[in-house]
Amino acid sequence: MIAVLVAMFVNMVVTNDAFQWSFMADHMFTPPVMEGVRTTLVLTVYSMLIGVGFGIVLAIMRLSPNPIISSVAWVYTWFFRAVPRLVLAILFGNLGILYARLEIGLPFDDQILGLFGGGGNAVIWGVDANDFLRGFTAGLLALALSEAAYMAEIVRAGIQSVDAGQTEAAQAIGMSRGQTMRRVVLPQAMRVIVPPTGNETIAMLKDTSVVAFVPVSNEMFFQLRAVGTRTFQVFPMLVAACLWYVALTSVLMVGQYFLEKRFSRGVASTARARARMIGGSH
Amino acid sequence: MVLAEGVRKSFGHTEVLKGIDLRVDPREVLVLLGPSGSGKSTFLRCINHLEHIDGGRLSVDGELVGYRQHGGKLYELREKDIARKRAEIGMVFQRFNLFPNMTAISNVTAGPVHVKGVRREVAEKRAMELLDRVGLADRASAYPSALSGGQQQRVAIARALAMDPKLMLFDEPTSALDPELVGEVLDVMKGLARDGMTMVVVTHEMGFAREVGDRVVFMDDGVVVEEGAPAEVFGNPRHERTKAFLSKIL
Numbered sequence: 018m019i020a021v022l023v024a025m026f027v028n029m030v031v032t033n034d035a036f037q038w039s040f041m042a043d044h045m046f047t048p049p050v051m052e053g054v055r056t057t058l059v060l061t062v063y064s065m066l067i068g069v070g071f072g073i074v075l076a077i078m079r080l081s082p083n084p085i086i087s088s089v090a091w092v093y094t095w096f097f098r099a100v101p102r103l104v105l106a107i108l109f110g111n112l113g114i115l116y117a118r119l120e121i122g123l124p125f126d127d128q129i130l131g132l133f134g135g136g137g138n139a140v141i142w143g144v145d146a147n148d149f150l151r152g153f154t155a156g157l158l159a160l161a162l163s164e165a166a167y168m169a170e171i172v173r174a175g176i177q178s179v180d181a182g183q184t185e186a187a188q189a190i191g192m193s194r195g196q197t198m199r200r201v202v203l204p205q206a207m208r209v210i211v212p213p214t215g216n217e218t219i220a221m222l223k224d225t226s227v228v229a230f231v232p233v234s235n236e237m238f239f240q241l242r243a244v245g246t247r248t249f250q251v252f253p254m255l256v257a258a259c260l261w262y263v264a265l266t267s268v269l270m271v272g273q274y275f276l277e278k279r280f281s282r283g284v285a286s287t288a289r290a291r292a293r294m295i296g297g298s299h
Numbered sequence: 300m301v302l303a304e305g306v307r308k309s310f311g312h313t314e315v316l317k318g319i320d321l322r323v324d325p326r327e328v329l330v331l332l333g334p335s336g337s338g339k340s341t342f343l344r345c346i347n348h349l350e351h352i353d354g355g356r357l358s359v360d361g362e363l364v365g366y367r368q369h370g371g372k373l374y375e376l377r378e379k380d381i382a383r384k385r386a387e388i389g390m391v392f393q394r395f396n397l398f399p400n401m402t403a404i405s406n407v408t409a410g411p412v413h414v415k416g417v418r419r420e421v422a423e424k425r426a427m428e429l430l431d432r433v434g435l436a437d438r439a440s441a442y443p444s445a446l447s448g449g450q451q452q453r454v455a456i457a458r459a460l461a462m463d464p465k466l467m468l469f470d471e472p473t474s475a476l477d478p479e480l481v482g483e484v485l486d487v488m489k490g491l492a493r494d495g496m497t498m499v500v501v502t503h504e505m506g507f508a509r510e511v512g513d514r515v516v517f518m519d520d521g522v523v524v525e526e527g528a529p530a531e532v533f534g535n536p537r538h539e540r541t542k543a544f545l546s547k548i549l
Contacts, residue, residue: 185349186396186455190410190462191386193378200413204400 019258041253045260051194054261059159060225060236065218067161072168077198090169097166103227105163109155110231127252147284156228164221171213172210175206209278215273226258237261300325300360300466300497301346307354308341309333315341317521318355323466323499329502330508330529334544338473339501342518343468346499349375359388360465375430386414389459393471395451397443403430403454404439404462404533410462429457433487449480453487460491469500505549509533517541 030036031145044050078090083231098104179202226238233239245254301323306308308316315338323329330340344350345357348365356373357364365381366373376384397406402419407426411417417425430436435452452472459467469488474482475527485507492498492511502508508515509529518537525538533549 099363180396181398182392182394183398186390186392186398188349188382188411189347189385189388189390190458191382191414192410193382196413200409201398205398 024274036250036256037250037253040250041257044248044250044254045241045257047244047257049235050237050240050244053234053240054265056153056233056235057225057226057237058265060153060160060228060233061218061222062159063157064163064164064225065214065221067157068164068168068217068221069214071161071165073203075165076176078226080176091274094166094169097163099168102163102164102224103230105159106156109159110152117120130211152231152233153211153235156225156233158216158230159231160224160228161271161274164217167217168214172206172212173218175208175210176202178209179205204280208277211273211276211280215269215276218273219269222265222269223252223262300327300500302358303342303346303353303402305358306342306345306357306368308338308345308350312420315412315521316345316352319521319523320524321523323497325497326495327457327502327513328498328511329511330512331499331518332508332515332544334525335462336520337518338521339518340470341418343470343499343501345464346468347390349390351375356421359384383412383452385409386462386547387465389451389462389467390530391455391459391462391469391472393474393549394477395443395448397451397458399443399454402440403435403446406454407458407461408445410458414462425451426457426461428473429460430454434483435458447480448476452476452484454482456491466497466499468500469498471501471503473502473504474515480506505533519544 046195075090075093078086079094081090102110176198183201183205184197187201192200225236228236229239229242241254241258241261242251245251301321303319303321306319306321307314314402317343320485321329321342331343333339337364341350345352346359346364362384363373364384365376367376367380368374375381381437384467385470396415396452397403401409404426405425407429408417408422411422411425412419427439429499430439433456435453435457437452438446438450438454443454446454456472472488473484475517476484481504485504488498488507488508489511500507512529514526515529515532517524517536517540519533521542523537525532525541532541
């Protein structure tokens with residue numbers, strides 16, 4: 018039954034001329050597309066690095082006994098999980114409309130200095146918003162900030178999965194709260210954190226396609242679509258995009274397998290990770 | 300070594316310690332007995348400030364634990380100072396609480412290396428001596444999951460000793476062990492007592508209390524009911540509650 022369906026699918030793929038396989042193969046590896054692949058990978062890596070780092074900070078803030086710190090983290094997570102990445106990407110791409118310049122300084126400096134009759138302001142650092150939020154940076158920010166919100170929840174679940182006795186044992190030998198977190202709790206939480214983070218990385222690789230709408234013009238999906246519309250061969254280039262994402266995702270899954278193995282040291286076996294890798298049941 | 304004066308502790312509306320007065324002398328082995336819920340474990344955890352106390356005073360080696368006094372009022376210390384004080388007090392838990400992501404020897408060196416800043420080679424040499432002392436030198440590179448309960452608890456004792464504590468606290472150290480593994484842990488503890496370590500032990504091992512304890516304290520319902528030499532408390536309990544408890548467990 019399955020074999021018949023597969024055969025029908027293959028037949029359709031091979032005989033339908035609209036697939037334009039040779040055209041696709043010719044345009045799938047052109048320099049602009051390869052540049053796009055590179056950008057996609059760089060965006061994935063950077064946004065995940067920022068997302069994981071910031072996510073850990075947010076998770077620790079969320080678990081803080083201080084209600085102000087904890088609610089700041091909650092509000093952040095709430096907002097960035099509520100807004101779709103596509104909307105965020107376009108929003109960040111258009112922040113230049115709101116501010117001509119981005120500056121870091123003292124709040125209300127114009128107003129306060131105005132009261133004293135003087136002019137000037139208290140800007141410490143500034144940059145032209147359109148330069149700064151041009152394409153890549155805007156896309157990266159949108160993806161990384163949204164990722165941090167998801168990672169915060171994953172890290173929090175990981176931290177909470179570690180037995181409270183571990184914290185007590187670490188404190189009993191004189192470790193501070195920071196040391197306890199870094200040396201004892203987080204390494205154990207990693208076992209719970211890594212698998213969903215692998216998922217997040219794969220999701221991120223695919224979500225980099227939304228920055229085509231910032232727009233980030235040297236991104237892979239943007240390039241493939243551009244080739245498609247320019248040559249009126251839309252469908253083959255969409256298939257090319259699928260193939261690229263499948264290939265890159267497969268590479269990431271292998272990486273995830275080794276990471277999981279690394280962080281399950283001292284705990285049972287790696288059989289579970291292997292089962293997940295080859296798609297076995299567990 | 301330990302001086303408790305009117306120590307009180309509540310969880311919500313339940314008062315679990317209702318004014319504990321207790322004194323532990325240097326080199327003394329004090330055994331805390333009592334039915335579950337009597338507050339003995341909670342009191343032990345107050346000694347190294349794993350639990351805040353809500354009233355009274357508790358000092359170890361002449362220094363208040365977790366608090367400083369200023370004009371007759373107590374203020375909680377900064378985290379760093381609490382940690383420094385805790386490093387002087389070893390604790391062994393009922394469920395071992397070894398770090399599962401570290402080998403036996405790394406469990407033992409974690410404190411000296413990360414808290415005291417001892418060089419790793421030095422810490423490892425000392426850790427091997429300690430593992431040898433608890434009879435586990437050959438399992439130094441094993442992860443806790445590969446050790447039996449008794450072995451894990453002995454590593455946990457070595458981990459506590461690695462900080463050169465002035466005082467050791469044992470919170471039902473053999474309660475989570477299979478009966479045939481209890482002996483090996485108690486033997487290590489007896490050795491410690493012989494070497495003059497000051498120890499406070501919460502346990503249900505009456506044989507150990509009788510043989511090793513210098514003094515036995517019986518607690519019930521958040522108060523100290525009776526205390527004295529083991530022979531005295533076991534042989535001739537004065538209080539009804541002590542008699543009732545001992546008749547159930549002896």
